[in-house]
Amino acid sequence: xxxxxxxxxxxxxxxIIACVGISYLNSTYLISVKYTxxxxxxxxxxxESQVGGTSKTIATxxxxxxxxxxxxxxxxxxxxxxxxxxxxxxxxVSDTDNNVTIIPDYSSAKYTExxxxxxxxxxxxxxxxxxxxxxxxTIKPVAMKARxxxxxxxxxxxGNYSNNTDTLRALFHKNGNTWxxxxxxxxxxxxxxxxxxxxxxxxxxNDAF
Amino acid sequence: MVVxxxxxxxxxxxxxxxxxxxxxxxxxxxxIDVLPSDAKITVDDKPIGTTAYxxxxxxxFKATKKGFRDATTVLSISESRNTVSLLLPANSVEAQxxxxxxxxxxxxQSLSDKSANERGMTMHTxxxxxxxxxxxxxxxxxxxxxxxxxxxxxxxxxxxxxxTPAGRIKALQWIKDKGFNPAELDIRYEEFINPLKNGxxxx
Numbered sequence: 001x002x003x004x005x006x007x008x009x010x011x012x013x014x015x016i017i018a019c020v021g022i023s024y025l026n027s028t029y030l031i032s033v034k035y036t037x038x039x040x041x042x043x044x045x046x047x048e049s050q051v052g053g054t055s056k057t058i059a060t061x062x063x064x065x066x067x068x069x070x071x072x073x074x075x076x077x078x079x080x081x082x083x084x085x086x087x088x089x090x091x092x093v094s095d096t097d098n099n100v101t102i103i104p105d106y107s108s109a110k111y112t113e114x115x116x117x118x119x120x121x122x123x124x125x126x127x128x129x130x131x132x133x134x135x136x137x138t139i140k141p142v143a144m145k146a147r148x149x150x151x152x153x154x155x156x157x158x159g160n161y162s163n164n165t166d167t168l169r170a171l172f173h174k175n176g177n178t179w180x181x182x183x184x185x186x187x188x189x190x191x192x193x194x195x196x197x198x199x200x201x202x203x204x205x206n207d208a209f
Numbered sequence: 210m211v212v213x214x215x216x217x218x219x220x221x222x223x224x225x226x227x228x229x230x231x232x233x234x235x236x237x238x239x240x241i242d243v244l245p246s247d248a249k250i251t252v253d254d255k256p257i258g259t260t261a262y263x264x265x266x267x268x269x270f271k272a273t274k275k276g277f278r279d280a281t282t283v284l285s286i287s288e289s290r291n292t293v294s295l296l297l298p299a300n301s302v303e304a305q306x307x308x309x310x311x312x313x314x315x316x317x318q319s320l321s322d323k324s325a326n327e328r329g330m331t332m333h334t335x336x337x338x339x340x341x342x343x344x345x346x347x348x349x350x351x352x353x354x355x356x357x358x359x360x361x362x363x364x365x366x367x368x369x370x371x372x373t374p375a376g377r378i379k380a381l382q383w384i385k386d387k388g389f390n391p392a393e394l395d396i397r398y399e400e401f402i403n404p405l406k407n408g409x410x411x412x
Contacts, residue, residue, distance in 0.1 A: 187398065
């Protein structure tokens with residue numbers, strides 16, 4: 001009787017331990033962070049940073065590939081500082097998307113330098129498709145994204161004001177070392193006209209100026 | 210040993226019950242009425258059956274079956290809106306015969322009416338901007354209205370008209386100010402002719 005009782009108690013304790021263990025594992029998850037070209041990588045609790053107004057760092061990622069266990073149900077982001085020519089930034093993390101690879105964007109200074117250097121190329125490209133473009137518009141690159149993979153240029157009408165003298169935007173994509181014009185320059189880009197371009201790129205291009 | 214077995218079985222039953230209930234907390238039980246009833250159904254591209262527990266909010270329901278056109282509806286699911294009707298239009302002779310010989314024609318008609326009603330709701334769910342139109346800004350100057358493209362998925366286009374270049378900028382800003390992303394909308398300009406259209410040889 002005593003032995004049976006002992007076994008029952010042990011079984012209950014084991015079940016409780018298993019339940020607590022499973023509950024803990026079920027209520028937490030690992031954030032794994034890989035990075036290059038950045039430093040000072042931390043994992044911050046978004047909700048606490050909003051309440052306090054300052055960022056609440058819960059862990060520092062000391063080397064690329066490290067993992068940190070965090071509680072579920074709390075929004076986090078991985079924050080970083082860019083090395084030379086790279087921008088500071090952050091990546092949102094969720095319990096369903098917890099393998100973070102930081103690919104920092106270029107810094108503003110780097111983009112300014114790049115835009116100056118690509119202007120002749122994009123003017124040539126535009127002139128090939130639209131021979132009147134240089135005489136009709138002043139062409140100026142205004143923004144780049146994704147390490148210079150995307151570029152949006154502003155086309156300001158040169159002539160007298162009329163009903164078709166809207167400022168246009170032109171969107172370019174770099175394929176290898178070659179720039180491609182994604183779509184006919186237009187007042188605004190939409191996913192209805194530019195079906196093969198991601199919505200976030202179209203939105204970014206529309207908001208660039 | 211019997212005691213241990215009972216404890217383990219009870220623990221398992223309680224565990225499964227807790228897991229099942231926790232999966233339903235904060236969700237709405239949704240019933241999907243679909244014809245043909247063996248069509249594959251997805252919600253937000255994930256396969257589901259004809260009943261499912263879904264988080265309240267906007268979801269895309271889609272039914273597909275060979276020989277029939279896809280039926281898609283976008284609905285805002287809540288406690289008060291927890292049924293979805295999907296009627297797949299016939300896209301082949303066999304499918305048309307299937308409908309004609311379906312024993313419960315009343316159900317076909319009822320589902321057809323409900324689907325049409327939900328398509329109307331889909332339109333408002335997908336394009337809530339239409340609730341604010343038409344809109345006229347004399348000072349812009351611009352006016353915004355909408356029209357139907359005539360496709361099965363209740364697609365809508367928006368027209369900016371009676372506008373100048375400055376008015377068109379204001380019209381797009383007005384759309385943004387209302388909380389909509391113009392990049393997601395089929396926007397057309399009545400007066401504007403792009404000087405670069407067709408390589409700049411449009412005139």
